[in-house]
Amino acid sequence: MRLKIAVLAGDGIGPEVTQQATNILRAVAELGGHDFTFVEGLIGGVAITKTGSPLPTTTLDAALDSDAVLLGAVGDNQFNALPPDKRPEAGLLQIRQALGGFANLRPSIAYAALATSSPLRPEVTKDVDILFVRELLGGLYFGAPRWWDRDSNEAINTMRYTRDEIVRVARVAFELASKRRKKVTSVDKANVLEVSQLWRATVTEVAKDYPVVTLEHQLVDSMAMHIMNIPRNFDVVLTENLFGDILSDEAGVITGSLGMLPSATIGGAVNLYEPVHGSAPDIAGTGKANPLGAILTAAMVLRHSANLEQDARAVEQAVHTVLNAGYRTADIARGQDPGQTPVTTQEMGKLVHQAL
Amino acid sequence: MRLKIAVLAGDGIGPEVTQQATNILRAVAELGGHDFTFVEGLIGGVAITKTGSPLPTTTLDAALDSDAVLLGAVGDNQFNALPPDKRPEAGLLQIRQALGGFANLRPSIAYAALATSSPLRPEVTKDVDILFVRELLGGLYFGAPRWWDRDSNEAINTMRYTRDEIVRVARVAFELASKRRKKVTSVDKANVLEVSQLWRATVTEVAKDYPVVTLEHQLVDSMAMHIMNIPRNFDVVLTENLFGDILSDEAGVITGSLGMLPSATIGGAVNLYEPVHGSAPDIAGTGKANPLGAILTAAMVLRHSANLEQDARAVEQAVHTVLNAGYRTADIARGQDPGQTPVTTQEMGKLVHQAL
Ligand SMILES: CC(C)[C@H](C(=O)O)[C@@H](O)C(=O)O
Numbered sequence A, B: 001m002r003l004k005i006a007v008l009a010g011d012g013i014g015p016e017v018t019q020q021a022t023n024i025l026r027a028v029a030e031l032g033g034h035d036f037t038f039v040e041g042l043i044g045g046v047a048i049t050k051t052g053s054p055l056p057t058t059t060l061d062a063a064l065d066s067d068a069v070l071l072g073a074v075g076d077n078q079f080n081a082l083p084p085d086k087r088p089e090a091g092l093l094q095i096r097q098a099l100g101g102f103a104n105l106r107p108s109i110a111y112a113a114l115a116t117s118s119p120l121r122p123e124v125t126k127d128v129d130i131l132f133v134r135e136l137l138g139g140l141y142f143g144a145p146r147w148w149d150r151d152s153n154e155a156i157n158t159m160r161y162t163r164d165e166i167v168r169v170a171r172v173a174f175e176l177a178s179k180r181r182k183k184v185t186s187v188d189k190a191n192v193l194e195v196s197q198l199w200r201a202t203v204t205e206v207a208k209d210y211p212v213v214t215l216e217h218q219l220v221d222s223m224a225m226h227i228m229n230i231p232r233n234f235d236v237v238l239t240e241n242l243f244g245d246i247l248s249d250e251a252g253v254i255t256g257s258l259g260m261l262p263s264a265t266i267g268g269a270v271n272l273y274e275p276v277h278g279s280a281p282d283i284a285g286t287g288k289a290n291p292l293g294a295i296l297t298a299a300m301v302l303r304h305s306a307n308l309e310q311d312a313r314a315v316e317q318a319v320h321t322v323l324n325a326g327y328r329t330a331d332i333a334r335g336q337d338p339g340q341t342p343v344t345t346q347e348m349g350k351l352v353h354q355a356l
């Protein structure tokens, strides 16, 4: 198996967690005799500082020329005053658009070992296993017109979807659900928004092609509540871009830390892999960052770009093993369990490597 | 004290919970020698069925001619196939717009007696007291253009804000915060949306007039997580319309049930009062509905339209008393505490009345 991976570590804790993820990928390659090569590129705030652009052409070319893009995190407070199209985040939105992946998969899983890290009661989170399928190229993120007019003191963003954009991401959700617990929960605000009415009608239509999968619709406000009250009720959760952004972060509390959550974006020219967490500039370089989100993202690379399902599971299993043994970075050390050992970013990475 | 209250009970459980709320208002009037009169009007699905319109002119006139509008709930599945402007919810959005209230106040409080009803750990919810100030007349709910074109299979909604719309709601948030714990958390998605950048810049500017109040900005996705992880960190939470819809429902899990949450919309010609919960058609008429959201909404009528702060507190205290005595409607009976007594909608209303 040969795989060329573009590694865009980005800002803040991006580089340190990505380092641990690539270590794991190297280990898997070595164990399995695979040929993984890594090409580094700049993105985000660090790219602005060094090149003036949040997504330099060289980075984009390297990404398009690779089999998979592994991204760390993007975002830096020093650019907060800039308009959206000049910020580090613009680099992320541009690369998402350029790679063309429209289905962002975000698993939200309750780890028994982390039950005390979640603000939710253990009986609520027990056995929760949700897969968010977030549409990633439409809605308010990319819709035009969009402007802030400083003369009229008015601003506009546009939430726009076409039927085709909804069909393609809905198909991904139904395909995945048919291999899981066979339920899709589609989220919208169809009692108010025309876009949501198109969303609901389209998803309902796509569902007809998947008779084994049950479809339910939830309004986004109710869903924000249900997902905390009865997370076990959900299997695959299908959302438009912004609703998925909000709900998948919220669902991070099920696992106990955003630092645990991986994501994969599929369906385009090149798949894009990024942990859900941000650049967390406040803890960058302190060894406090949790690399497990990035490592679990590496497992998704193995699953979705290398077709190495066994290896993906082995990495996920290694994460379980390390957590069960009590090792904790700061973000997941909230519980009062004795038998916990605090570890740094690097130590956590090494432990997973050993457990492999 | 004279007060003319337009009562728009609406759909589903609306009439039964509103009945309990007006009973309490009558009791307060009697105890305090006030003159409260009640005028009933149709709204929502029931209005569509009887008049063809979700907000008949007679209702609107009665509302505009009153000192306060007390609304039950709006929404009926039989109209799900209709476009947004023909649905029961259109009546709600139209009356919100016509009354002109732009600041929707939604308190989210942890009741010690209900600690077992929340999916959150008791140590997380303990002493939580958040006040959402949700902008109610702008953003995606009202922005134009908005359409679903069935030929091109495309749909659009517009998120639009002007500086003035943000200033006026921000002032309400800062005023309220200066009488509370002196902190405003403003929610946006300023790393992606131009509208959010205007929002953030404007709120930052308004904050200068309130030096005693601390302002912090949170991205909506992070906020969806923080509000579950560390709800005690928040005092007044200021949001645009849709973000407030989502986050205030989510915060319902702090209290343990959406059925407990009241709201008041102020700043317009006539204040509008509505519990946060919906019409819950599945339990309408079964006696399962929790009237406390509506009763606490009645307390907000006393506070914000009748300037009867003492009476408002007395009603809130009566709710505490009844909960402490172990009385529970179905939605808040989740805990395993012995000493709980299940009660119906009507019984709960009577108990609060007695406790007054
Ligand atoms: C950084 C930001 C632009 C991004 C998003 O909103 O998509 C992030 O929050 C995420 O969820 O990946």
Ligand SMILES: CC(C)[C@H](C(=O)O)[C@@H](O)C(=O)O
Residues within 6 Å of the ligand: A191, A192, A221, B074, B075, B089, B092, B245, B276
């Ligand atoms: C019924 C609906 C239109 C309404 C809203 O979204 O504002 C409701 O969810 C609320 O929060 O009051």
